[in-house]
Amino acid sequence: MHDSELPAVAALRDALGADVVSLPADFAGRKHADWSRTPSADPVALIRPRTTEQVATALRICHEHRQAVVTQGGLTGLAGGACMLGGEVALSLERMSGIESIDRVGSAMTVLAGTPLQTVQEAADDAGFMFPLDLGARGSCTIGGNLATNAGGNRVIKYGMMREQVLDVEAVLADGNVVGGLRKMIKNNTGYDLRNLLIGSEGTLAVITRAVLRLRPKPRAVSTAFCGATSYDAVTTLLHAAQERLPAGVSAFEVMWPGYYDFVLERLPELRAPLAERHAYYVLLESSGADPERQAEAFEDFLSDMLESGVIADAALASSEADAAVFWAIRDAPGEYPRLIPGRVSFDVSFSIADVGEAARHAQAQLREQWPRATILIYGHLGDGNLHIVVQEPDWPADTAPRVQAVVYGVTAEFGGSVSAEHGIGLKKLGVIALSRTPAELAAMRAVKHALDPLNLLNPGKLLPA
Amino acid sequence: MHDSELPAVAALRDALGADVVSLPADFAGRKHADWSRTPSADPVALIRPRTTEQVATALRICHEHRQAVVTQGGLTGLAGGACMLGGEVALSLERMSGIESIDRVGSAMTVLAGTPLQTVQEAADDAGFMFPLDLGARGSCTIGGNLATNAGGNRVIKYGMMREQVLDVEAVLADGNVVGGLRKMIKNNTGYDLRNLLIGSEGTLAVITRAVLRLRPKPRAVSTAFCGATSYDAVTTLLHAAQERLPAGVSAFEVMWPGYYDFVLERLPELRAPLAERHAYYVLLESSGADPERQAEAFEDFLSDMLESGVIADAALASSEADAAVFWAIRDAPGEYPRLIPGRVSFDVSFSIADVGEAARHAQAQLREQWPRATILIYGHLGDGNLHIVVQEPDWPADTAPRVQAVVYGVTAEFGGSVSAEHGIGLKKLGVIALSRTPAELAAMRAVKHALDPLNLLNPGKLLPA
Known part of the structure; x- marks a missing residue:
């Protein structure tokens, strides 16, 4: 044991080895802040386990030594949830990455928590499915982080948030006990919903190590339109009608206020205005489904009806993927904010x-x-x-x-x-x-936190105000 | 205070009155067992509150007196979750029944927990929506019971279980504190998922008093077929293909093994066999959506393809609601089990x-x-x-x-x-x-139970083994 080493860190190195547990000198310069640029202290050690067993060993030792732990996924969060306040060890899941299996019959994929979202999306696509969760950070963010934060993104209206993309979650509790696992049942009313309790708990209740993800049928056709409306009532009427009448449902309903629309078109000259006139509200409407020909026909009929009945004042229908990309570029302009x-x-x-x-x-x-x-x-x-x-x-x-x-x-x-x-x-x-x-809700949350992490070692100081 | 009255019961009557708190003599003969016919003791008192505040007062008093409480919904459970072991007060939500509001723009309905499921279904229908949860007990079971048990039923494949039909849940915790309320947000990542923790907790963590339910677009067309298949592989191939290719998705996929099929057709002469031959597996396939004409066409095309490619050996397509009813009668035969x-x-x-x-x-x-x-x-x-x-x-x-x-x-x-x-x-x-x-999972559940109900007063002896 090195003189300056904390007893917890020494015990972690003894149990897991120097390859898994690095000291500050070994990871100097490593970034610990997330995309929100919330300042982060440096960790007293960096644990990079390769297995759930190693995560369990690490947490058991931290528990014995009352050592606080911050879990790191892809560090793309926007709320400072993975930053360190000082004195914590960092637990990075970067080595627990990869797809373990794909169950084509059960439409399920078992992955390690450190797997990047994009890797999961691509593997699902290769297997003839879709994994619907999607967000800008897809290349860097990890499934474990998506679970820890119950990530949302672009397709929630049709598929729900991360919580609804999961059949089971394996996680290590503060005391080193492992819960959950590799279950692929859609229905399982046996006791409390620990899975949803851990999802969205931002690393304060457990370290998520593995998940069984739910795969969806790959859409065979996407219909897209850019609409102008004169009132907020008209916008909600359009939403309601689309949900009721589009055979493939609504996969995106993105609304832009004129201040946004005018700003991005003015400041990003590469964008093209889809509509000739200005409107009080702009809507990007998308429907994606299984039947290209019938869906396109129904989508067009629907837009005609909405125009005729005056629900929308104007609409541009994408007749190609390139057209749709033009519409989406307007909605995706926030990617340029840092510069603009x-x-x-x-x-x-x-x-x-x-x-x-x-x-x-x-x-x-x-x-x-x-x-x-x-x-x-x-x-x-x-x-x-x-x-x-x-x-x-x-x-x-x-x-x-x-x-x-x-x-x-x-x-x-x-x-x-x-x-x-x-x-x-x-x-x-x-x-x-x-x-x-x-x-009362915050008190109930604190009681749950205390029940599962009585020593307040997992991501202390986050999610719940003191 | 009557000589034989318990102090807790006396305090409840003092605070809430004899109209809300009845003594055993007042409710002699009242049934306390559920549909599983698990034997139940009689409660020491029956509380029938009219408001959430009365529920909160009742639980606060029970907490002070360490008085155990069993919450009653429609008593249609199949696991004995609402029966009494002896010494409990029964808390019936029967007077907290009714639809408080329907939000057409937000596709949401606010209801009291004692409202029967069928009342909710009908009100949704009248308002031009569908509430998709459906089960045989619909006339008697209540929304509070559906939530407490995370009810499933016939349409889970398309719409999910009760958990997915809810935007918010108001509930009273063991100490009388009220959590949740009337929020209608679909996305709300502010802290732990108390809502899903309480849903499915079978009255052991809280008394659910009110809910904001999510309404869905009413399907405008239902396509139904009864299929025969020769292997289990063929059945899963059919499921997968239907999910991928039917424009309106799959709203039911009910499989019957030949022992079941032969038995119900033999014992219930009023049933008609939809297929001429016998098969290794029978599948009732349903797709429901927004576009009657195109959907019917696509459904027929799909069945033809499945027959041609040999995935299914035979299929009968319902050409009317009456045909569909004939198919469903075979699947619904379990209603006759008590007699058969x-x-x-x-x-x-x-x-x-x-x-x-x-x-x-x-x-x-x-x-x-x-x-x-x-x-x-x-x-x-x-x-x-x-x-x-x-x-x-x-x-x-x-x-x-x-x-x-x-x-x-x-x-x-x-x-x-x-x-x-x-x-x-x-x-x-x-x-x-x-x-x-x-x-480890049961230990975590016990820790959560202890955190939210430290005196073990809510439905003691249920859900978690001692």
């Missing part, structure tokens, strides 16, 4: 679908009152009630962000919305979770 | 879809070996991996049931299946939960 609007304040909030229009109006009016010249971009997955709001002014004083947050989170609380639709709480949203959860 | 096969032993197990065929073969062979003359009926929701097995011999000795259970649960454990796919654990399956859950 540095220093922005961003929100990931959700509301009842009926409230989204009013909530957006209130937020915009209140922001505009305080910051008349600010760029205010509003858009979101309306089918899920999920709104993204981005606010920026070039020469803001340093203390502006908290004031902008006070406005938007204030409106969110007023409408009974969620301060975190899909990004989680981590460290960054600890101060606002109480706007979406009652004291 | 008294004294039967029934199972509700699940497996990976890939394992169902082998598991059924093993169970049947082992049962046949011990009881050569027994009636053995096998059928199930194959799309969910859910198998029902019913075994009976007219003049069985009284101790046969445990021996039959040992065989079927033995095979279930061997194939890593679930001993309770949809009926829950209650009291009846306490002895077998350990076949589907590991000691």
